[in-house]
Every structure is written in structure tokens, then in C-alpha cells.
Amino acid sequence: MASNKQVILRDYVAGFPKESDLVFNDATVDLSVPAGSNKVLVKNLFLSCDPYMRIRMGKPDPSAAALAQPFKPGQPIYGYGVSKVIESGHPDYTKGDLLWGIVGWEEYSVVTLTPYSHFKILHTDVPLSYYTGLLGMAGMTAYSGFYEICSPKKGETVFVSAASGAVGQLVGQLAKIMGCYVVGSAGSNEKVDLLKNKFGFDEAFNYKEEQDLNAALKRCFPEGIDIYFENVGGKMLDAVLLNMKLNGRIAVCGMISQYNLEEQEGVRNLSTVIYKRVRLQGFVVSDYYDKYSKFLEFVLPYIREGKITYVEDVAEGLENGPSALIGLFHGKNVGKQLIVVARE
Amino acid sequence: MASNKQVILRDYVAGFPKESDLVFNDATVDLSVPAGSNKVLVKNLFLSCDPYMRIRMGKPDPSAAALAQPFKPGQPIYGYGVSKVIESGHPDYTKGDLLWGIVGWEEYSVVTLTPYSHFKILHTDVPLSYYTGLLGMAGMTAYSGFYEICSPKKGETVFVSAASGAVGQLVGQLAKIMGCYVVGSAGSNEKVDLLKNKFGFDEAFNYKEEQDLNAALKRCFPEGIDIYFENVGGKMLDAVLLNMKLNGRIAVCGMISQYNLEEQEGVRNLSTVIYKRVRLQGFVVSDYYDKYSKFLEFVLPYIREGKITYVEDVAEGLENGPSALIGLFHGKNVGKQLIVVARE
Structure with missing residues (x-):
């Protein structure tokens, strides 16, 4: 077992979210995947702050609930992140692999892989954090x-x-x-x-x-x-x-x-x-994730040649996650807002 | 020369149009087309009342003026109508032909034919008034x-x-x-x-x-x-x-x-x-008038078999035109609003 700090939605948010709408929880996590499970245990390195997350913080909207599930009060919020595989029950992933996709706002997550839910990171000559933004969603x-x-x-x-x-x-x-x-x-x-x-x-x-x-x-x-x-x-x-x-x-x-x-x-x-x-x-x-590898083929050369550039606003530590996310709705970020949970 | 009653826009309209925004003018018209002109002199039989005409009654809107020319105060308003050719300088039309397209709100109009500005009416086994609506614009x-x-x-x-x-x-x-x-x-x-x-x-x-x-x-x-x-x-x-x-x-x-x-x-x-x-x-x-003959091929059989029906609200006489047009903006019409200017 390891400690696993989490960011929890206190309750549904109306109006501008406040830092107090997000609270910390000191959970623990079993650092293994149950035998026979095809889940993957990951350590979260970077988390992405994205505007659509505000929609998930609000009360379920009957006209959109099926399309954008709200976060559950009392549970960790989740979003896109870059993670490292600690243990894998899934044949496509092994320990040490890097991936990006939806994970909890916590130090470790157990993720279930579905088509296009997560993408293995194969190109690491570019900044790894780019997979929270430029090379991700x-x-x-x-x-x-x-x-x-x-x-x-x-x-x-x-x-x-x-x-x-x-x-x-x-x-x-x-x-x-x-x-x-x-x-x-x-x-x-x-x-x-x-x-x-x-x-x-x-x-x-x-x-x-x-x-x-x-x-x-x-x-x-x-x-x-x-x-x-x-x-x-x-x-x-x-x-x-x-x-x-x-x-x-x-x-x-x-x-x-x-x-x-x-x-x-x-x-x-x-x-x-x-x-x-x-x-x-x-x-x-x-709807377009089937074109992800085509996108990488297109964009990686431009990045390597410096013809496409990207500015990131980096918050250090999960403890600074809530203020980073909330800052997004006040335009405080300059460039893509992300959070460093762990460097490796 | 013949008398030619016209419906004139008094001035640009703001808010709901009133009957007094449209005034009558007793003009005269030369019942011939100048030698060498390719214009067509028509007698207007039916006029169509359409919602878009309200946009043309308003002050020129700089963002749309090039796309929807306003009517000119002091001039006859115009719109879609069904007309009979009295004299033609255009090789495609001869006296007695029927057409539909843009004409003035007046008894006689001199029209300039441009591509898709007017359509010759070739099927008269269906009600002629349909060409103001169901079989027209x-x-x-x-x-x-x-x-x-x-x-x-x-x-x-x-x-x-x-x-x-x-x-x-x-x-x-x-x-x-x-x-x-x-x-x-x-x-x-x-x-x-x-x-x-x-x-x-x-x-x-x-x-x-x-x-x-x-x-x-x-x-x-x-x-x-x-x-x-x-x-x-x-x-x-x-x-x-x-x-x-x-x-x-x-x-x-x-x-x-x-x-x-x-x-x-x-x-x-x-x-x-x-x-x-x-x-x-x-x-x-x-933008779709090039498909008009395809449309007729499609819709005429349904009309003839009674499988497509159409309800018209018919105002008699050009003198009742203003009230018919204004009634449209209050939903007074039941079905397609048109005006009979002349029966033949």
C-alpha cells in the first residue's frame, strides 16, 4: 500500500468555482493490479487543466448528462493526464510504459482501457508534458x-x-x-x-x-x-x-x-x-481520436523543426492543482495550464 | 400608355410595419418594350407576400446590405410574382408566356431577365397561383x-x-x-x-x-x-x-x-x-435555383396525385396588398399569403 493524495469535488458548483470547492483526501492505494484483471495501475506525472472540466463540476444537466457526465461529489475529479505504468494487467502495456488519457486527480490511478481512452506515448524526444496539451487532447x-x-x-x-x-x-x-x-x-x-x-x-x-x-x-x-x-x-x-x-x-x-x-x-x-x-x-x-496517429505524423516534424511552438503554464505539485484549475476560469494561465504531480 | 397602380415604401420601417408605411401611387406605363431592348413587359397576376420582405423594408444594415438590398423609399416595393408577358424583347419569351420571378408591386412591370431571375411557367394543369409559393420560391x-x-x-x-x-x-x-x-x-x-x-x-x-x-x-x-x-x-x-x-x-x-x-x-x-x-x-x-427543373419533376406528380397539398390565403386586389403583407407579421394568414392583382 502507498499513500495516494486525491483532489475531491466537495459539491456541485454554481457560478465561478472556488478553491474551497476542491478538497484534498489522503487515500491509500494497493500498488498492484488484481490477478486476472486487465486494468492498469499508473503513477500520474502531469495533469491537464481544461475548460470543459467546469461543465463536469456543475449539477447534472438533463439535456447533456448523457454526453458529459458530471463529477461525483465526494469523489476525485478526473481529466487528461500523462502517466507511467506501474503494473499492467493489459497485454498492450508493461511496466514503465508512458501513456496519456483520462486519470483521476491523484498520485496513482487504476485505469480501465477502452478504445481511444488512453494512448501509449512512443515519442519522447519532445517534452513529455506536451502530451497533456499540444500532443494530447x-x-x-x-x-x-x-x-x-x-x-x-x-x-x-x-x-x-x-x-x-x-x-x-x-x-x-x-x-x-x-x-x-x-x-x-x-x-x-x-x-x-x-x-x-x-x-x-x-x-x-x-x-x-x-x-x-x-x-x-x-x-x-x-x-x-x-x-x-x-x-x-x-x-x-x-x-x-x-x-x-x-x-x-x-x-x-x-x-x-x-x-x-x-x-x-x-x-x-x-x-x-x-x-x-x-x-x-x-x-x-x-470523435476524431482515430486520426491521432495521423496527427502525430503531421505535427511531430513541425515541433522538431521548431516550426510549431507551444507555451505551457506549469503548476508544481498536486497541492497547487485546485488553484491552477480555478485560475483557468479567470484567464490567469499564460499558455496551456498543467500540473506536475511527479517528475518520474 | 396605361394606368399602373403601384405600392410604394413611404420610408424605412422600424419595428412592426404598419399599413401606412405602404402608400399607393397612380403611375402610368408605356405598354411596349423599346426597340432593341431585351427587357420584358409583364402584366402581374399574383404577388407573393414573404417574410424576408420585412428585411428589405428596414434601414440598410451595413453587415448585410450587399446581400439583401433594402427597398428604396418612394419607389415600388418588389417581390416574387406570377406574370403574363405583354411584350418581349427577349428571345426566350413571347407575348402570352407566363413566368414567375421578381416583379414590382404594381399592375405592370418591365423586367430584366438574368440567369434564374425568372422562370417560364410550362405546367398549367396545376393552379397558377402555386407559382407564387409551392411551385415558386x-x-x-x-x-x-x-x-x-x-x-x-x-x-x-x-x-x-x-x-x-x-x-x-x-x-x-x-x-x-x-x-x-x-x-x-x-x-x-x-x-x-x-x-x-x-x-x-x-x-x-x-x-x-x-x-x-x-x-x-x-x-x-x-x-x-x-x-x-x-x-x-x-x-x-x-x-x-x-x-x-x-x-x-x-x-x-x-x-x-x-x-x-x-x-x-x-x-x-x-x-x-x-x-x-x-x-x-x-x-x-x-443558391439552389439550378435545381428548379429537378424540383418540378419531383413535386408535380405528387401534386397531381393529391399526395402533396397546399393551402393558400388569397387577398383580392393590389389595394389589399399592404394589409396582406403586414398581416403576415402578425400571423393573420392561414397558409401561403398571396395577392391577386389580375385574373388574366
């Missing part, structure tokens, strides 16, 4: 959302909100690789600087300093927007709808600005989709 | 919207709002022909009766008598909605978003509930499109 979200949902073409104009986040920074770089004109929005001047000077966006703006989002978009897109990669929802979406071009596409990846509101903001400019023939399409990354 | 809207945008499959569940209107009644019948379960909403019990007993909808409800649209939809769609054919916008769309099924599709044809509002209602449930992978797609019928 967030990267696949950017890749599948951009190529499968946005139908991008060279020379088109692309707008990305939450553009310095885990997904947005890659969407922008993919759009540049395709030869698009790319603009991003973010919530601080430091992030705007990253967008322009590190990720190669053509333009970027700090939405908190713009009095009129419509005017900001018109300034950046005098001819309008072909593709909007939607991460925030609310007022930004309303302003974008006024600036879409004919046959524009909106890939709805997330709406982080809405997750903490008791009632979501109303979007008033939806009728613009009619004459502009706009397509707005929600998507979930897990 | 509205029918093509239903046909292209349903087959091209909704991606319907046999057995799917379909919801149509403004279902007894010019477009909705055909959408419902097309969905039944495809083997879908079809529910419609309308604004009076008389219209609900038509939906169930004349057009063959499986269920229908009067949205004005439902305290909770979400509950009404849950009652009609316990398993959810695969396809929503959107004609109204606002609160109905918000309720529909709560009831869409996984991979649902929303064809945004129109949003009549919003056209008369100074500020559009906010739609609060848009984030449901993410987990449900919903596609919401605006469309405009004119």
Missing part, C-alpha cells in the same frame, strides 16, 4: 476542429478566440501553415504579445481593452472573417456574427465565457447566418 | 433546405416552426414522404388543425398556448429532435437547442419572430451545440 482538438470542421482554404481569414490557450495557440499556427491570415484575441497584453511574436499570428487584440468588439474585429478583418474558431461564446460570438463573410464557418469548440454563468448570455445576431450562409458546427475531439 | 426553399441542408434520413425526427406557412407546409410533407416523424408549431388552433389533418404532420402545437416551449417539445419529441427547420428564431430556437439529438441539424431558413424587433432576442442555449455536435446552417434559396 488539446492538440487533437485544434487539429480536428481546424481541418475537419473549418474546411480551411489557403488565403482565407481566420479568427481564434482564447487564442493563447491550449487549443488556440495551435489553431493559429495550423492556420498560418495553411497560408491563412490569422487574428487572435486574448485577455492580457502579455498574451497578445505571445500571439504576435511567438505564434506568428498576423494580428491580435486584448478583448478586455476593446470597448467595442465589433469595431476591433472590423479593424482586424476589413473584408470579414471566413473561419471563426470559437472557444469563448457570449459577446465575442455576437460580434463575430456581424463580421462573418459569405459562406463562413464557425467551429464551436467551447464557450468558456459561459460556463460559470447561472444563465448564459443571449446571442442576438444569429439571424446573420441566413444571408451569409454561415455554418456553425459543434464538435467534440473524441 | 417557397417550394424551392422547402425542397433545397430540407434535402440539401438538413441531410434527412428515414425515421428521423423533424420539427418545423411556422409550419403552416408557405415553406413549412411543404417541409412537413417532404419529411413525411421521406418517412420521418414530423411535428409542426403554428400560432392558432386552426393552423394546428391544418397541420395534423390536412398536411399529415404526426403532431402539432399552438406555440401561443404553450407556457413552456421546452416542455411542449419534450412532449412531442421524448427522444429529441434530429432536424429543425428554423423559420422563426428567438425563444423557439432556444427551446429547440435544449432538445436536439446528437448530430442534429438546424437549417436556418428564416427568423420571422425577430424581423420586427429593434433588438433581437438573445439565444442562450447555443453551447448545447458542442456536446451534441449540432450543425446550424443558414441558407438562401437562390
